[in-house]
Amino acid sequence: xxxxxxxxxxxxxFISELQAAAKSAEEKFVLREGQTFTVNCYFSIxxxxxxxxxxxxxxxxxxxxxLALIDKASGxxxxxxxxxxxxxxxxxxxxxxxxxxxxxxxxxxxxxCVIDQHPKAKDHPILFHHPVRLVVTxxxxxxxASDKTPSQNKAQVPTRPHVTTKTQSIxxxxxRTVTQFLPMVTASLSSPGLGVTPTQRxxxxxxxxxxxxxxxxxxxxxxxxxxxxxLVVTQRSFGSRPVNPQK
Amino acid sequence: MSRFCVLLAWAFLAHLGLGAAQQDQKxxxxxxxxxxxxxxxxxxxQKLELPVRYVVVSHTAGSSCDTPALCMQQAQNVQNYHxxxxxxxxxxxxxxxxxxxxxxxxxxWNIKGDHTGRFWNPMSIGITFMGNYMERSPPPRALRAAxxxxxxxxxxxxxxxxxxxxxxxxxxxxxxPGDQLYEIIRTWPDYHE
Numbered sequence: 001x002x003x004x005x006x007x008x009x010x011x012x013x014f015i016s017e018l019q020a021a022a023k024s025a026e027e028k029f030v031l032r033e034g035q036t037f038t039v040n041c042y043f044s045i046x047x048x049x050x051x052x053x054x055x056x057x058x059x060x061x062x063x064x065x066x067l068a069l070i071d072k073a074s075g076x077x078x079x080x081x082x083x084x085x086x087x088x089x090x091x092x093x094x095x096x097x098x099x100x101x102x103x104x105x106x107x108x109x110x111x112x113c114v115i116d117q118h119p120k121a122k123d124h125p126i127l128f129h130h131p132v133r134l135v136v137t138x139x140x141x142x143x144x145a146s147d148k149t150p151s152q153n154k155a156q157v158p159t160r161p162h163v164t165t166k167t168q169s170i171x172x173x174x175x176r177t178v179t180q181f182l183p184m185v186t187a188s189l190s191s192p193g194l195g196v197t198p199t200q201r202x203x204x205x206x207x208x209x210x211x212x213x214x215x216x217x218x219x220x221x222x223x224x225x226x227x228x229x230x231l232v233v234t235q236r237s238f239g240s241r242p243v244n245p246q247k
Numbered sequence: 248m249s250r251f252c253v254l255l256a257w258a259f260l261a262h263l264g265l266g267a268a269q270q271d272q273k274x275x276x277x278x279x280x281x282x283x284x285x286x287x288x289x290x291x292x293q294k295l296e297l298p299v300r301y302v303v304v305s306h307t308a309g310s311s312c313d314t315p316a317l318c319m320q321q322a323q324n325v326q327n328y329h330x331x332x333x334x335x336x337x338x339x340x341x342x343x344x345x346x347x348x349x350x351x352x353x354x355x356w357n358i359k360g361d362h363t364g365r366f367w368n369p370m371s372i373g374i375t376f377m378g379n380y381m382e383r384s385p386p387p388r389a390l391r392a393a394x395x396x397x398x399x400x401x402x403x404x405x406x407x408x409x410x411x412x413x414x415x416x417x418x419x420x421x422x423x424p425g426d427q428l429y430e431i432i433r434t435w436p437d438y439h440e
Contacts, residue, residue, distance in 0.1 A: 044417040044440040046429075093366040094418050128440065212254055235251050 028133040035103050041096040041113030041129035052116040053096050054125070055087055057109055069116065070096070103136045208235060275399035276392070278350045284319040286326055289337035293359040298407040301371035302397060303363050304432050305415035306424040311346050311378030318345030321377050335361050340375040342396060348388030350396050356405035367418045372400065380425030390431065397437070411439040
């Protein structure tokens with residue numbers, strides 16, 4: 001029973017990390033009420049110089065709300081202010097500069113810089129820059145703790161060049177930096193639930209799991225599937241020795 | 248046996264996933280140092296804040312070269328044009344790539360370049376391919392040299408592990424790096440519009 005639970009747990013961890021890696025990275029900003037949020041979205045001058053550019057909010061219901069729009073090709077200005085949203089297109093550098101002033105708690109949510117190419121393509125705009133997850137808190141002591149494991153991510157630098165020093169940004173996993181799930185899994189493997197019952201069965205689980213982890217880590221470090229093959233061979237010969245209780 | 252199969256499957260898939268995610272951390276390939284290509288001394292002082300997150304790929308739009316002797320001369324020509332004619336403190340690029348398959352050290356990893364606009368220069372490493380790539384492509388050895396250089400940058404901590412490659416025409420109003428080279432870099436995994 002314990003073994004099955006452990007298997008299930010491992011699979012759950014694995015699948016959840018796969019899903020996390022597959023999601024496009026969000027950029028999280030945590031600010032207080034009254035502060036100003038700033039971000040620079042970069043667009044390709046070659047592709048989108050004459051395209052409409054918009055700052056949109058994604059509602060929980062999946063709707064897109066255009067908060068501000070710049071359309072220089074149609075003769076519009078390069079700076080636009082709509083309420084507390086300020087947008088400026090710096091065409092020579094490929095920058096859409098976004099500012100939201102005097103933040104309120106209700107401003108918390110998901111935002112995107114998009115290219116709005118065609119009136120008919122309103123439902124499928126092209127996203128440039130990571131989606132922005134804005135969290136506005138009432139009180140400094142209310143700042144929520146990070147929900148992921150931020151210490152695993154190298155890109156977590158508060159002073160990124162295109163973000164003002166007033167904001168903190170925590171870049172979540174991009175599909176390429178999958179390294180964070182290994183520490184998580186090793187933590188689960190070394191949990192106290194493993195070596196509690198001193199039966200031969202549990203010892204086999206513990207030893208084989210540790211050896212699996214060692215082989216996987218070696219395989220990763222050496223970038224070779226040879227280790228995975230060795231793993232198969234070792235486990236086959238090792239697993240055949242003690243009595244298999246399932247049979 | 249099923250228990251082991253489950254764990255093995257997990258281990259194998261994890262290995263594959265991580266293998267795909269990792270970059271090839273080879274030792275740094277050879278870079279032709281400034282002295283060797285007889286560069287004029289640099290007068291630049293502005294440093295780059297490392298690690299840098301962006302790489303801008305351009306072309307010189309000038310003559311190409313396919314031997315070390317010719318490329319050495321071409322690197323000097325580019326530097327002369329930038330430093331003497333345009334008045335830059337040095338050749339504008341951080342690195343130059345020749346069709347001889349070699350990387351030539353320009354301003355290097357630590358000094359801010361003058362290869363694009365005033366917003367992008369302090370934020371990026373500028374690498375240029377010596378030649379004009381509107382109608383033709385650089386040879387595979389030149390592309391390999393460039394990729395190897397970028398991997399080296401990550402290994403040395405000069406480039407962020409999640410750096411992004413951009414074409415010069417993505418960040419400035421220009422034809423650089425040329426239609427052919429632009430199409431090639433757009434296929435690179437690190438390319439982001």
